[in-house]
């Protein structure tokens with residue numbers, strides 16, 4: 001009988017599944033959404049819709065247990081209000097310390113345009129064990145404008161501290177939705193030049209940027225760039241995963257759910273609906289993430 005060798009099935013069965021894109025909020029935000037909606041315009045723009053779920057570390061770990069996810073990378077939210085990023089970074093630090101074998105964390109910095117306090121916060125979260133910054137919204141931070149305010153300084157700091165960066169991206173075409181912003185391929189590509197040596201994760205398949213990797217100069221710009229599958233079931237047919245492997249290679253594709261926006265089971269099913277072979281599927285679901293984490297974790 002034709003079919004995939006059993007070896008592949010057993011690799012899949014025993015493999016580690018790592019969700020590289022999840023979110024959590026502190027109990028304070030989860031229990032008083034309205035207060036934060038009133039206080040923060042960025043939060044209001046995404047979370048005014050009562051159907052946008054706000055979940056805590058415990059709810060994340062419960063969802064991981066249900067779906068068989070071994071580890072998750074938790075991201076913060078890019079608050080606009082000075083002080084909010086710091087406080088929510090504390091919630092992520094605390095969650096990672098409470099679940100050291102399940103969670104790794106990324107922090108956020110706000111667009112308050114105060115380079116000294118941003119630098120201080122990056123050092124602080126690094127010392128507390130977070131691995132980088134994410135999910136940052138380049139549009140909200142002014143990084144897509146010319147000149148790019150404060151971006152080089154942050155990139156240098158990430159490089160020096162061996163930290164990673166996970167950025168929100170959007171597609172230049174297709175349907176509108178909350179969170180569809182200006183971080184599209186033509187604006188992301190110039191930004192990447194400043195990030196050489198910083199492992200960078202472009203969420204949501206990089207808004208389609210990897211499809212331009214057939215142009216040699218774009219392929220060069222994408223050397224240190226990973227893309228994740230966060231929210232892709234809302235955006236693309238599952239065969240986009242086959243196309244991403246063809247265009248960007250099998251080693252820089254990361255499984256991400258965007259939980260609580262999507263339940264992990266839904267994105268796992270989506271991966272199954274692609275035509276990826278068992279090896280590429282295993283890389284996507286955990287192998288690539290494990291290699292990336294091993295690359296940056298020894299620095300801690």
Ligand SMILES: [Zn+2]
Pocket residue numbers: 135167168169203204
């Ligand atoms: Zn996003």
